[in-house]
Amino acid sequence: MAHFTRFVLFEDKFSTNLFTFILPSSFLLGTEEKLTTREFVCRHVPFALTFVKNGDQINVFLLHRSRDTERLEMTLDLSIALLCREHFTRNESFTERNCKFTNKITLHGRKSFTSVNRLCSVEYMDERGNIQCELEIKNLSISYITEVQLSPQLVNPQYAHVMQATSNRQPIDAKIETPSFFYSNYEWNVVIQPKLDSVGQLGHFRMYLQRLTPCDYSVKISYRVKLIAGTYTWDSYQERKSTNPNDTNTYEINYTDIHGLCRPFRIDRVRDLLQTEGKFTVTVELKDAVTVIPIIVDPFAPNPVPIPFLDKDQQAWTVEAYIEEQCFIIRLYYSDIFKIPTDYIRSICFNITVRNFNDSKITTSVFPKPVTKYYAQKESDEGLEISTTLDVDELNDRGYLNEQQCVTIEIEMFFSHLMYLPEYSPLDDIVRKQKQQIMRELLTAQNENFQLEKKIHELQMTIQNPSMSGRLSDFGNGAQGGLNAAATPEVVRKYYEKKYGDKGSTSNPPLSNYSSAASFDGGQSNSPSMRNGGLIGKGLSSSIPQPNVTMGARSSTFKFPTKLSDSIQNTINNTSQSLQSKLPASLQKLPASLTQGPTMNMLANKFQNAFS
Structure with missing residues (x-):
């Protein structure tokens, strides 16, 4: 049997549940063809995980083990991973989304998930030959769906006056109970009771959830009810929101009383429910059912x-x-x-x-x-x-x-x-080791991404204003006061301080000649600018076309009024290809979402397409 060893509940918007199991070496190396875990519960619904050997291949499936599979429908996202002891990138894993469990579909998984030969190695097996398996279940949605048919007396009031035998006569306001279902160790059903008005006609419906399992304490249940009759839909959430627009809670939270009854709903739109000859669908979305034990001390x-x-x-x-x-x-x-x-x-x-x-x-x-x-x-x-x-x-x-x-x-x-396994196990080291590896890879990728963004930005500024190429080269040669390193212009320094804080600022002090954005852009300015040891006058700077850009913008759109020369175009292409070829290997392996910014491939392609 595969042992259930660890469980973690994440308080995120997906309500993620993470289960950890241990696959024994006897299953991989022995003659046993099927291995099933002990039944475990996720959001009050029982499941089991099973592994099946098919030759050298291993199939894995998640089984729904509820007592009531006829009327409950579920959808969930599942992910199964076999952890590698050396590095997290070599984990054997797969993900299935929107898996729907019904009375006809009670399992989901994957055939030929992995091979026995691959798992029988030191990368996966510990010193005892066991393998650690993680099951992640999230976005679990549970619904109870049933059909309700009202009596002919309710659909056609004239039937109420037809004489019937006393033994077959049924009161017009007799309550209607749906078939029961099991959820959170309790048996439930939905009760719909017609209510008559002062003249004996159908006035409205009362509907409530009822716990059939007797117990001495209450149950706090969170749910949402929908009645669908043709084109009409009655929604408990919409009804509550119409009376209280500030209420953002999608689900009703009710407590069962000593008889197992919840607070009833009142449905006044009777004619809409009767438009399909008294037949409609009841859907109850179940979110949670918490046992509440009152004690007087x-x-x-x-x-x-x-x-x-x-x-x-x-x-x-x-x-x-x-x-x-x-x-x-x-x-x-x-x-x-x-x-x-x-x-x-x-x-x-x-x-x-x-x-x-x-x-x-x-x-x-x-x-x-x-x-x-x-x-x-x-x-x-x-x-x-x-x-x-x-x-x-x-x-x-x-x-x-x-x-x-x-x-x-x-x-x-x-x-x-x-x-x-109640005590600390060496299997816990795998999770800690992989977490440290992921954090190290992420920090390295973020640092490389920051340096690449800085280089791309400096190159963008140089191409926007060709005069900047000479200025930056002069700073690099130490033309201004014998500086050994290139000084960062004031506008670039402010850009990185605004975007990255202290990390974006440079150690070089800003030069007073380049403290304004106008002189940095090479636009018209009353104050002269220094270039190659000489003064650039007003007439010379005005001959440079002004690009339509916002200084320091991350996704600036470059619109030159004239076509770029072939030399500048070749420089752009060569520089883009050179930067792209120097992309670090660690950054190529990670997805762009982990680097919290565009990767070098994205930047190079975007930069190249901007001038093509």
Whole structure:
């Protein structure tokens, strides 16, 4: 079996989940043709990763293992990589985007991903012959889709007056329940209940999500509902936005009550839903479902009172609260820590909030964001002590205490993973090594890109104003006061200071003769300029055509009123080819997005096309 060893959740816009597995050497070197990982959960949906040998080739697939594959549809982006121990550029990897899982398509992956001979080398295998595999899942979208057919009495009101047998008669306002589906260890369905007006006709619909699995605590579920009937679409997000334009949250956030019911929606546009003979499609986009366990604690008891509870995975916990130095303290114990298998570790992500008794909408979070804690097998848990920001005065004055002087805290359980290898492993060195290699390559590419941009800019300025060629050459020869290095004109120095800060400035002091942009451009100026030890008068400088450019612009458009001479055109072509041939090898291998600027190939081509 391929062991699940590490998990990382990235708080980015893609909601990236990164899983790490260990492929044993027995699979590559033995006769076993199929290897499947233990079932793991991503966004409350179970998956499994399987490897299949086909001769010398290895196929890899991601399997959907949900209890309900008939009505749930999912789309996601997946990426699988086998890590090379020497360098990250030699990782065996592939990426699949917009993978859709339905009741007919339950796996996605790639055939002939890699070969056994390639993996059976020191570059991939460690001293035990194991290989590290990373699975990345992001942009996971989960939807429940079903069809609803209203009764004929609702579609045609005249049927309500037709006499029927008592045994077959159904009330016109009888609620309609959709087929159930499973999500986050719970069974759910959608309930649509017609509501009659004062004259007994259909007035509006009430629709709500219902948790069918009984439990003693609440579930905070984030979802979005759409009803589609022909050309009409009812959207819960659009309905909420019409009443509150400042609300940018796409999903509804509801808490189930003790009966498992969520807050209902009201649908008034009944005729639009009935335009297709009472048949329409219900789509529920599921984002998250967090188990919320409310616990009432007595912090003022002489001795802390332990209160046991079970999470959604039926793991036993204990919580107690007390006052210490006028501060409200919570201590959390993992009671079933001794049940964790040997050589395994459990990763649990949770958050704790304190609910206000007088105003239930007010909560105080104990942590700035959900925390993740790792538990390995022990005889007993020493407990996690949590100091809240609430003191005794705030508990009394702000309405957190009930009539019995108790406080209600809520523990939110986000995920729980059982992973192999609880201790530090040499396999962790691969990730750290590759991270260091990537950062080193990136810094080198950025430095080379900066130097190339600087050279290109100086060359652009020289071609815009041919007189600058003589000026820069004079500075390079030390004509001005015996300087050993070329001084940077003031406008170029300001350009690089504005763009790069201190990194763009040069060590040479600016010369007063070139402190203005007008003299640097070679345009008309009342003050004379120095060139080759002589003065350039007003008439001489006016003979130079003025280019239509913005000084220091990164993507300037060059428009000369006259055609360039053949000598200048040849100089441009030769210089561009020379710079392009000197492109560093490390910069050629990296994509342009990693260098935070145009690469030399892009600059050379753009520079060459500007004058062609």
